[in-house]
Amino acid sequence: MVKVHRMQIRFVESEAEIALCLDLRRKVFMGEQGVSEDEEIDGLDPICRHVLAVDNGGAVAAARVKTSGDLAKIQRVCVSASHRGQGLGARMIEYILDRLRGEDTVSQVRLGAQIHALKFYERFGFRPVGETYLDAGIPHQDMELALRQFRPAAGEKAP
Numbered sequence: 001m002v003k004v005h006r007m008q009i010r011f012v013e014s015e016a017e018i019a020l021c022l023d024l025r026r027k028v029f030m031g032e033q034g035v036s037e038d039e040e041i042d043g044l045d046p047i048c049r050h051v052l053a054v055d056n057g058g059a060v061a062a063a064r065v066k067t068s069g070d071l072a073k074i075q076r077v078c079v080s081a082s083h084r085g086q087g088l089g090a091r092m093i094e095y096i097l098d099r100l101r102g103e104d105t106v107s108q109v110r111l112g113a114q115i116h117a118l119k120f121y122e123r124f125g126f127r128p129v130g131e132t133y134l135d136a137g138i139p140h141q142d143m144e145l146a147l148r149q150f151r152p153a154a155g156e157k158a159p
């Protein structure tokens with residue numbers, strides 16, 4: 001039988017779709033990486049926007065975005081084990097960055113990368129800032145991306 005892929009990545013708002021994001025996060029971060037429920041479901045989900053990737057009707061990737069002023073934080077990036085290494089994580093980050101670029105308010109994007117994923121984020125232009133630290137017992141490194149380059153007004157010099 002030919003498998004028809006119907007991959008969809010989008011921001012979701014319904015409770016049912018957000019529940020799919022949380023289920024996948026539980027599977028990946030709690031099930032695979034040993035993060036506790038309290039650390040994973042940290043109370044901030046209601047103030048975040050959630051991204052979900054669905055393939056053939058099943059949740060296969062998720063992330064959340066927490067925006068405050070001109071700063072957006074990308075958090076809880078995960079791809080189901082069955083779908084890793086096929087470019088899905090990269091497509092999801094590109095989708096989020098494209099959407100943020102389209103919103104005039106955000107100029108800076110930050111994330112706390114697990115050390116093993118530094119190279120994954122570097123390809124989008126994220127650069128490490130500060131020292132490494134432990135979060136939920138896992139080594140992390142903060143990374144930042146300036147979403148907009150400084151565009152000098154007429155007669156003004158770029159810094």
Ligand code: COA
Pocket residue numbers: 028076077078079080083084085086087088089090091112113114116117118119120
């Ligand atoms: N370390 C280094 N490079 C990685 C990587 C990793 N952990 N994961 C992916 N890459 C590279 C790939 O080799 C690929 O490069 P290529 O195009 O040159 O081959 C590129 O990044 C894109 O990979 P992609 O297939 O889109 O990644 P993915 O769909 O497997 O998703 C994660 C990457 C990290 C989101 C996924 O492995 C995952 O969910 N891991 C478990 C949860 C986790 O650790 N999340 C990160 C929290 S910061």
